[in-house]
Amino acid sequence: MRLLSSLTPLGQHFSFRLRIVISFQSCNFPRLFTMASSEESLRNTLSQKQSAVDAQANAVRALKAAKAAKAEIDAAIEALNGLKIEKASIEKKLQAVVTGVGGDGALNRESFRQAVNNTLERRLFYIPSFKIYRGVAGLYDYGPPGCAVKSNVLAFWRQHFVLEENMLEVDCPCVTPEAVLKASGHVDKFTDLMVKDEKTGTCYRADHLLKDFCNEKLQKDLSISSEKAAEFKHVLAIMDDLSAEQLGAKIKEYGIVAPDTKNPLSDPYPFNLMFQTSIGPSGLLPGYMRPETAQGIFVNFKDLYYYNGNKLPFAAAQIGQAFRNEISPRQGLLRVREFTLAEIEHFVDPEDKSHPKFTDVANLEFLMFPREEQMSGKSARIIPLGEAVAKGTVNNETLGYFIGRVYLFLTRLGIDKNRLRFRQHLANEMAHYAADCWDAEIESSYGWIECVGIADRSAYDLHAHTEKSGVPLVAHEKFAEPREVEKLVIAPVKKELGLAFKGSQKNVVEALEAMKEKEALEMKANLESNGEVEFYVCTLGKNVLIKKSMVAISKEKKKEHQRVFTPSVIEPSFGIGRIIYCLFEHSYYMRPSKGGDEQLNVFRFPPLVAPIKCTVFPLVQNEQYEQVAKVISKSLTLSGISHKIDITGTSIGKRYARTDELGVPFAITVDSTSSVTIRERDSKDQIRVSVEEAASVVKDVTDGLRTWENVWSTFPHHASAAAED
Numbered sequence: 001m002r003l004l005s006s007l008t009p010l011g012q013h014f015s016f017r018l019r020i021v022i023s024f025q026s027c028n029f030p031r032l033f034t035m036a037s038s039e040e041s042l043r044n045t046l047s048q049k050q051s052a053v054d055a056q057a058n059a060v061r062a063l064k065a066a067k068a069a070k071a072e073i074d075a076a077i078e079a080l081n082g083l084k085i086e087k088a089s090i091e092k093k094l095q096a097v098v099t100g101v102g103g104d105g106a107l108n109r110e111s112f113r114q115a116v117n118n119t120l121e122r123r124l125f126y127i128p129s130f131k132i133y134r135g136v137a138g139l140y141d142y143g144p145p146g147c148a149v150k151s152n153v154l155a156f157w158r159q160h161f162v163l164e165e166n167m168l169e170v171d172c173p174c175v176t177p178e179a180v181l182k183a184s185g186h187v188d189k190f191t192d193l194m195v196k197d198e199k200t201g202t203c204y205r206a207d208h209l210l211k212d213f214c215n216e217k218l219q220k221d222l223s224i225s226s227e228k229a230a231e232f233k234h235v236l237a238i239m240d241d242l243s244a245e246q247l248g249a250k251i252k253e254y255g256i257v258a259p260d261t262k263n264p265l266s267d268p269y270p271f272n273l274m275f276q277t278s279i280g281p282s283g284l285l286p287g288y289m290r291p292e293t294a295q296g297i298f299v300n301f302k303d304l305y306y307y308n309g310n311k312l313p314f315a316a317a318q319i320g321q322a323f324r325n326e327i328s329p330r331q332g333l334l335r336v337r338e339f340t341l342a343e344i345e346h347f348v349d350p351e352d353k354s355h356p357k358f359t360d361v362a363n364l365e366f367l368m369f370p371r372e373e374q375m376s377g378k379s380a381r382i383i384p385l386g387e388a389v390a391k392g393t394v395n396n397e398t399l400g401y402f403i404g405r406v407y408l409f410l411t412r413l414g415i416d417k418n419r420l421r422f423r424q425h426l427a428n429e430m431a432h433y434a435a436d437c438w439d440a441e442i443e444s445s446y447g448w449i450e451c452v453g454i455a456d457r458s459a460y461d462l463h464a465h466t467e468k469s470g471v472p473l474v475a476h477e478k479f480a481e482p483r484e485v486e487k488l489v490i491a492p493v494k495k496e497l498g499l500a501f502k503g504s505q506k507n508v509v510e511a512l513e514a515m516k517e518k519e520a521l522e523m524k525a526n527l528e529s530n531g532e533v534e535f536y537v538c539t540l541g542k543n544v545l546i547k548k549s550m551v552a553i554s555k556e557k558k559k560e561h562q563r564v565f566t567p568s569v570i571e572p573s574f575g576i577g578r579i580i581y582c583l584f585e586h587s588y589y590m591r592p593s594k595g596g597d598e599q600l601n602v603f604r605f606p607p608l609v610a611p612i613k614c615t616v617f618p619l620v621q622n623e624q625y626e627q628v629a630k631v632i633s634k635s636l637t638l639s640g641i642s643h644k645i646d647i648t649g650t651s652i653g654k655r656y657a658r659t660d661e662l663g664v665p666f667a668i669t670v671d672s673t674s675s676v677t678i679r680e681r682d683s684k685d686q687i688r689v690s691v692e693e694a695a696s697v698v699k700d701v702t703d704g705l706r707t708w709e710n711v712w713s714t715f716p717h718h719a720s721a722a723a724e725d
């Protein structure tokens with residue numbers, strides 16, 4: 001019994017069963033006792049006791065085994081939980097890798113975007129155009145603060161580029177005759193592939209649907225195999241190479257349907273993005289709304305070159321509206337149908353693309369994403385600009401110079417340098433004539449967005465307009481001494497060619513004249529040895545047989561006084577709306593109100609771009625304070641500082657919150673007739689200055705002549721606006 005009493009509850013359970021066995025057998029003792037001797041009886045009792053001991057020992061062993069098993073089970077459960085945690089963390093990491101943000105990034109991005117956009121629309125930074133008529137997709141109005149930000153961005157653009165680089169600014173019409181855009185290639189090639197919902201007729205950009213499908217699979221479907229993931233990545237990489245047929249085949253293969261209705265889609269077909277019009281009442285002169293401002297500069301090259309004293313290099317610049325009839329405008333200001341472009345066309349000698357001021361930017365270091373690194377699946381990394389040009393990653397110094405200047409422009413506006421990268425175009429993204437292209441991409445809640453394209457377009461545009469207009473858009477290099485040069489002369493014999501090729505004679509003549517020196521000299525050698533040669537005429541799409549009598553090829557020596565050449569063009573092209581939207585996102589943050597019960601919106605715009613630099617508040621509604629506020633307002637006006645007086649009777653805390661939401665960097669509060677406080681938006685710190693000094697202090701800080709830290713240490717101050725409520 002001692003043994004039993006020392007057992008655990010499980011042991012007692014076993015012992016209970018044992019006791020039943022014992023008592024059952026003891027019921028039979030009296031009858032057995034009469035039939036057996038006392039020895040036998042004792043033996044029986046002993047044997048029964050032995051059985052009981054054995055049973056109890058078994059029970060103890062079973063209990064021990066159960067205990068060991070329980071420990072094992074606990075350990076297994078712990079291991080399972082550990083594995084589950086590890087799995088969740090790997091899932092998060094995978095999500096982070098594919099989305100580029102935290103594991104729950106998609107949700108954060110969306111709620112962040114919603115918060116920014118609610119504030120932007122509520123405070124009239126920008127709003128859908130024609131809202132009372134239910135709006136039109138892809139058209140937006142800038143309201144007062146948005147307009148002010150835009151005009152500040154453009155003013156800084158003019159300062160940073162036109163003024164500091166001595167550029168020639170022009171302003172050309174938006175309505176452009178067809179001939180100009182035919183020459184530039186826009187009439188024939190400025191297209192996107194479109195698909196239609198077969199039932200409703202709603203249009204979509206075919207590549208966007210395929211891109212969205214692949215991205216969604218990669219980002220949200222964690223169950224796809226690594227082979228499938230590689231396939232989707234490959235499709236994304238070759239997207240720009242896909243023909244209409246290939247794009248259509250992929251859409252069918254993946255079962256992509258109309259996103260809004262799930263209806264089947266038509267085959268993709270090209271849609272020209274230009275808005276067509278006709279110029280004048282006759283309707284006989286077709287025209288388009290320009291899709292870019294650049295063409296206005298190219299067609300004026302001759303006059304601008306003359307204006308510049310017939311000297312290269314020089315740059316012309318233009319700010320203006322561009323129009324693109326986007327198939328499916330989306331993402332707010334990022335893809336719209338009318339937008340402001342600021343473009344620079346820098347004309348340079350193709351044989352000398354060095355830049356005298358390259359050393360000014362060579363030491364800049366920032367995120368670059370060269371073509372090779374993209375192809376090998378690596379990430380953008382920080383590269384010194386000087387190194388990128390020296391190693392040939394960036395094609396030439398002038399292109400590199402503009403990349404550096406664009407970096408400085410964007411970061412001074414307030415774009416976060418850690419969310420800005422320069423991505424080189426892949427070979428399939430570049431036009432065949434381009435020497436090199438880099439996009440300044442800014443990361444927003446929509447991902448990485450191309451905001452500035454910086455391209456070396458070689459001589460393509462000027463060549464094209466020379467050819468179509470018949471006006472040579474060329475530059476001259478005058479030699480100090482005449483130079484003897486050997487020139488290749490290709491003289492097709494039109495009579496012979498006409499007899500042989502009849503209607504195709506013109507194609508053959510043009511192809512012969514377009515031969516490069518190496519090809520022409522090879523033809524000459526072949527004609528001399530064989531008398532005839534096979535020649536591929538690209539516009540006919542076939543070989544023709546050229547005989548010796550059909551063309552004369554020679555090299556002649558000539559004295560030349562100048563070199564005539566078509567300049568190369570390096571073009572930085574800024575989408576102002578995209579830059580502004582990214583700036584809104586990079587500047588926005590929320591902070592708790594003083595009581596902590598509310599989240600307040602703030603735009604931390606640098607003074608340079610802030611829509612209003614300063615607000616003036618009389619602390620309470622009172623005649624004397626309002627008079628002081630008017631005096632300060634007058635001196636701010638004289639100093640050229642944009643500002644606003646807020647004399648509403650609301651609490652000072654509410655008025656601060658309202659201006660923080662507009663991104664106003666400074667607030668002057670009139671709380672006496674001799675001195676006032678100036679509060680800085682982000683730190684909420686305040687200094688006390690005399691009424692007479694207030695405007696000049698704000699001006700010094702907004703103009704960047706003094707820092708806030710400097711004025712803070714100079715004037716009496718106190719931290720974090722105790723009186724904000």
Ligand SMILES: Nc1ncnc2c1ncn2[C@@H]1O[C@H](COP(=O)(O)OP(=O)(O)OP(=O)(O)O)[C@@H](O)[C@H]1O
Nearest residue numbers: 324326334335336339450451452453573574575578
């Ligand atoms: N629909 C648009 N809405 C707003 N900005 C645009 C639009 N299309 C182009 N931009 C801006 O104009 C700049 C120059 O235009 P570009 O022709 O190089 O763009 P793109 O390569 O056609 O742009 P995307 O590929 O995004 O359509 C771009 O870097 C971008 O900032």
